[in-house]
Amino acid sequence: QQQVKQSPQSLIVQKGGISIINCAYENTAFDYFPWYQQFPGKGPALLIAIRPDVSEKKEGRFTISFNKSAKQFSLHIMDSQPGDSATYFCAALNDYKLSFGAGTTVTVRA
Amino acid sequence: DAGITQSPRHKVTETGTPVTLRCHQTENHRYMYWYRQDPGHGLRLIHYSYGVKDTDKGEVSDGYSVSRSKTEDFLLTLESATSSQTSVYFCAIRGAGTGNNEQFFGPGTRLTVL
Numbered sequence: 001q002q003q004v005k006q007s008p009q010s011l012i013v014q015k016g017g018i019s020i021i022n023c024a025y026e027n028t029a030f031d032y033f034p035w036y037q038q039f040p041g042k043g044p045a046l047l048i049a050i051r052p053d054v055s056e057k058k059e060g061r062f063t064i065s066f067n068k069s070a071k072q073f074s075l076h077i078m079d080s081q082p083g084d085s086a087t088y089f090c091a092a093l094n095d096y097k098l099s100f101g102a103g104t105t106v107t108v109r110a
Numbered sequence: 111d112a113g114i115t116q117s118p119r120h121k122v123t124e125t126g127t128p129v130t131l132r133c134h135q136t137e138n139h140r141y142m143y144w145y146r147q148d149p150g151h152g153l154r155l156i157h158y159s160y161g162v163k164d165t166d167k168g169e170v171s172d173g174y175s176v177s178r179s180k181t182e183d184f185l186l187t188l189e190s191a192t193s194s195q196t197s198v199y200f201c202a203i204r205g206a207g208t209g210n211n212e213q214f215f216g217p218g219t220r221l222t223v224l
Binding site: 004034045046091096100103 | 141143150151152153154155158160168169200204211212213214215216217218
């Protein structure tokens with residue numbers, strides 16, 4: 001049973017638009033929440049991460065919003081570019097072990 | 111790539127044959143992990159290691175074994191491969207330093223069991 005639920009499964013956004021991916025979890029022992037970006041044929045690459053004592057973290061065009069009480073977190077990709085077309089995974093860490101969401105395939109149309 | 115290599119990168123094998131995948135790292139990281147990636151499931155942890163000869167099971171460990179006889183190598187073995195083990199396998203390492211939770215992934219091995 002997946003410990004981290006991710007939605008949507010896929011999304012299409014126009015160049016310059018905003019992509020939003022949502023994740024939810026139940027296990028309150030999770031203490032670190034990373035997002036990974038994966039291109040076809042490659043391994044996942046760490047994109048941005050947040051700890052539960054912070055409500056928002058921004059790095060360039062990528063922002064994580066974290067709602068501890070709701071046990072939800074989301075990734076916002078601002079000013080989406082064709083090069084952002086990839087699969088994105090949310091994850092949650094407990095005791096040095098990551099649990100992943102099922103992934104979201106993002107397609108940015110030029 | 112955090113100094114992680116995986117071999118082989120692609121393998122096709124027959125049901126019932128043994129298969130060993132190798133993960134090699136060059137930076138003496140203590141923690142190493144094996145994941146499998148399947149559509150609709152994301153990545154799922156198979157086994158992990160927290161030091162030489164120290165290993166533990168993940169959420170999908172049935173049918174898999176691991177060994178770590180030296181810091182730089184972490185081996186994943188399918189004793190008798192089944193078609194359900196057709197997948198892409200990723201090795202990962204945990205970044206160095208106390209409190210460092212970052213995991214870095216290798217390029218993956220695509221395994222097909224016929």
